[in-house]
Amino acid sequence: MNIFEKMVGLDRRWVFLFLFVVVTGAYFFRNSFSVNVTTTREVRSIYDFVENLDPGSKILISFDYDPSSLAELHPMSRAILMQCFRKGVRVIGVTLSQYGAGMVEEAFRKFGSEADSLYNTHVEYGKDYCFIGYRPYPGFVILGMGENFRIFFPRDYYDTPLDDLPIMQGVRNYDDIEGVIAITSGTTADMWVIYGNARYNMPLALGVTGVMATDYYPYLGNAIFGLIGGWKGAAEYEKLIGEKDAATAGMPAQVAAHLTIVLFILIGNIGFLLSRRSKKTGN
Amino acid sequence: MKRRVPLAMVFIVSLFMVIQYFVPLDSLAWMYQYLLDWTIIIGVFALLLGIWSLWHVSYGKIKQRAENWQYSIVTLAGLFIMIISGFIPGWGNLNNYVYEHLFYYVLVPIQATMFSLLAFFISSAAFRAFRARSILASLLLFAGLVIMLRFVPMGPVSTVVADLAGWILRVPNMAAKRAIIIGIGLGAMATAFKIMFGIERSYLGRD
Amino acid sequence: MEDSHLVELLWTTFAAFLTFATFSFLYKDNPFYKFAEHLVVGVGAGYFVVLLVLTSLKPKLWDPLLAGQWWYIIPGLLGVLMWMRFSKKVSWLSRYPIAFYIGTSGVAIPLYMYNSINRQISSTLDLSVGFGSLTAFWGIIIVIGVLTGLMYFFFSKEHKGAFGGLAKIGIYVLMLGFGASFGYTVMARISLFVQRIAFLESWGRMIGNFFS
Numbered sequence: 001m002n003i004f005e006k007m008v009g010l011d012r013r014w015v016f017l018f019l020f021v022v023v024t025g026a027y028f029f030r031n032s033f034s035v036n037v038t039t040t041r042e043v044r045s046i047y048d049f050v051e052n053l054d055p056g057s058k059i060l061i062s063f064d065y066d067p068s069s070l071a072e073l074h075p076m077s078r079a080i081l082m083q084c085f086r087k088g089v090r091v092i093g094v095t096l097s098q099y100g101a102g103m104v105e106e107a108f109r110k111f112g113s114e115a116d117s118l119y120n121t122h123v124e125y126g127k128d129y130c131f132i133g134y135r136p137y138p139g140f141v142i143l144g145m146g147e148n149f150r151i152f153f154p155r156d157y158y159d160t161p162l163d164d165l166p167i168m169q170g171v172r173n174y175d176d177i178e179g180v181i182a183i184t185s186g187t188t189a190d191m192w193v194i195y196g197n198a199r200y201n202m203p204l205a206l207g208v209t210g211v212m213a214t215d216y217y218p219y220l221g222n223a224i225f226g227l228i229g230g231w232k233g234a235a236e237y238e239k240l241i242g243e244k245d246a247a248t249a250g251m252p253a254q255v256a257a258h259l260t261i262v263l264f265i266l267i268g269n270i271g272f273l274l275s276r277r278s279k280k281t282g283n
Numbered sequence: 284m285k286r287r288v289p290l291a292m293v294f295i296v297s298l299f300m301v302i303q304y305f306v307p308l309d310s311l312a313w314m315y316q317y318l319l320d321w322t323i324i325i326g327v328f329a330l331l332l333g334i335w336s337l338w339h340v341s342y343g344k345i346k347q348r349a350e351n352w353q354y355s356i357v358t359l360a361g362l363f364i365m366i367i368s369g370f371i372p373g374w375g376n377l378n379n380y381v382y383e384h385l386f387y388y389v390l391v392p393i394q395a396t397m398f399s400l401l402a403f404f405i406s407s408a409a410f411r412a413f414r415a416r417s418i419l420a421s422l423l424l425f426a427g428l429v430i431m432l433r434f435v436p437m438g439p440v441s442t443v444v445a446d447l448a449g450w451i452l453r454v455p456n457m458a459a460k461r462a463i464i465i466g467i468g469l470g471a472m473a474t475a476f477k478i479m480f481g482i483e484r485s486y487l488g489r490d
Numbered sequence: 491m492e493d494s495h496l497v498e499l500l501w502t503t504f505a506a507f508l509t510f511a512t513f514s515f516l517y518k519d520n521p522f523y524k525f526a527e528h529l530v531v532g533v534g535a536g537y538f539v540v541l542l543v544l545t546s547l548k549p550k551l552w553d554p555l556l557a558g559q560w561w562y563i564i565p566g567l568l569g570v571l572m573w574m575r576f577s578k579k580v581s582w583l584s585r586y587p588i589a590f591y592i593g594t595s596g597v598a599i600p601l602y603m604y605n606s607i608n609r610q611i612s613s614t615l616d617l618s619v620g621f622g623s624l625t626a627f628w629g630i631i632i633v634i635g636v637l638t639g640l641m642y643f644f645f646s647k648e649h650k651g652a653f654g655g656l657a658k659i660g661i662y663v664l665m666l667g668f669g670a671s672f673g674y675t676v677m678a679r680i681s682l683f684v685q686r687i688a689f690l691e692s693w694g695r696m697i698g699n700f701f702s
Contacts (some may be wrong), residue, residue, distance in 0.1 A: 136327060261409045295592045296590060321564065405675065
């Protein structure tokens with residue numbers, strides 16, 4: 001048994017500990033080295049879309065994620081919301097995820113006040129943004145909103161009739177907004193493509209978790225105009241809006257973790273190749 | 284009554300849903316909107332069934348003093364504290380103190396941490412199982428490594444790796460995922476028609 | 491220090507305790523982990539019940555009924571029939587709401603046809619959407635990749651001869667796609683862990699601020 005095989009045979013808790021130390025260390029020393037994030041055209045197209053909107057334009061952002069994926073998707077929400085608030089683009093918020101309501105409330109509360117202090121704005125509920133709430137069965141809700149937001153959401157999350165919100169005046173369905181950005185984990189992204197864009201043909205962009213990102217490339221150009229994939233996608237967006245936040249801060253830890261895992265793969269494969277060679281030579 | 288009516292119901296409702304897509308009539312749109320609305324209402328009752336099951340299983344464990352029954356008390360305590368806080372007359376709403384704080388300080392940290400454990404399991408899997416045993420496994424390994432290294436600073440090599448990653452995502456990955464989407468689409472269509480015409484009826488269960 | 495800061499610190503400390511309790515599973519299963527695991531199931535279910543009742547049942551069923559829209563009794567009744575599953579005698583009644591639900595799902599038929607088949611095929615054949623400077627060339631490679639990938643999924647014909655060879659190219663393409671997914675998945679999983687470290691750091695800072 002060679003040294004590499006012996007390493008692979010170690011108790012997996014040593015592997016866990018090694019990763020824990022490397023990632024934690026890289027996170028705490030994040031200011032000591034920087035990672036140059038290059039932007040991709042799929043992320044840039046979403047940034048450009050928002051940037052080219054006139055102040056007062058309205059978009060729908062669907063925050064379809066739970067605490068389990070807040071790490072990846074909350075930074076995206078922040079970057080997009082900050083850009084909207086800075087530009088004066090109005091945001092209608094909705095969630096199709098069962099624990100998403102808490103995520104949306106926190107996003108608007110936290111990032112709204114950050115925008116106020118950073119850009120000297122006064123982001124106001126009902127005028128600059130609103131949260132219409134949560135409904136189960138995303139496919140049907142997406143179809144319903146395509147007919148009229150009021151079918152499923154006669155009142156917002158705080159029990160105010162939708163018609164009493166200035167931002168919802170004159171907004172009946174997707175035809176009355178500039179587009180939809182769905183920040184989503186799980187199959188809701190497919191539903192936005194199939195039940196939303198395929199049926200109502202509204203401009204649609206997706207922000208998805210890393211696990212899902214590669215699955216949505218086939219929709220680029222035919223169903224979606226942009227795609228933000230995971231933590232790196234969020235870091236790209238932070239770079240585009242010129243504000244480094246959680247995703248950028250985590251990039252050194254990401255690099256360290258990736259190098260560690262590449263190292264693990266190399267050790268495992270070297271051990272495998274050496275043992276195969278020694279079996280072939282009969283030693 | 285037991286089988287024919289549900290089968291007829293599936294056929295009529297699904298036929299209507301297909302027709303309304305192709306025929307833009309106001310009366311059809313009106314009915315379509317009601318059907319969407321009602322589906323959600325029915326669905327809510329189905330979701331509440333799951334909560335009943337949770338109560339049933341947890342209560343059963345406590346009653347029978349099954350292994351680790353004490354933890355079922357924790358589950359039920361969490362369940363009832365949330366329900367009571369949400370429904371207390373005059374106080375109960377989605378923004379009351381207990382409901383919100385238990386969400387942000389209990390549900391969020393546990394759920395987020397539980398999923399973060401996967402980082403460790405994937406690293407362990409990479410260490411033990413990710414081997415170039417065949418051409419197929421080598422291709423998987425190659426694509427995985429390129430995507431992983433695409434944002435690692437490596438001087439001039441970084442640009443090459445980033446370009447290669449872009450190519451993998453936009454060419455072979457695009458083709459692979461598109462084949463899967465088309466395959467799933469064809470399969471979904473076939474299944475949908477089988478259900479619509481009553482050929483596939485496993486959803487009815489047994490008599 | 492204000493009381494509100496102390497209360498927030500206590501709540502955050504409890505969240506940090508639950509974070510450590512959940513992490514402890516990495517060493518081995520233990521009572522702290524079990525406590526956190528069972529607690530999140532209960533709290534999550536309770537959260538969802540309240541949300542469903544207050545934001546779905548009330549405005550969508552209760553309020554319309556109170557406003558005299560009697561026809562909402564139909565979905566309400568169908569919903570109640572769903573609960574008949576618990577009775578052996580009348581469990582067949584739950585087939586009605588299930589049938590209604592499955593029937594409305596028929597809306598997906600034309601949409602899948604358009605989205606997953608028509609538009610994916612036409613996008614594949616659009617050679618102007620390729621990669622880099624050799625757009626058309628890579629466009630043709632994508633066409634070959636999609637066709638051979640589909641051949642691999644075609645199990646009604648044995649994968650032998652020319653067909654088998656093409657299906658083999660298909661599985662190579664699929665493997666490159668799955669490899670890309672793996673690479674992204676690593677990033678996804680690490681993100682979740684980094685976020686927890688960030689939370690623990692902010693908790694540590696909170697404690698530091700409180701005592702300074």
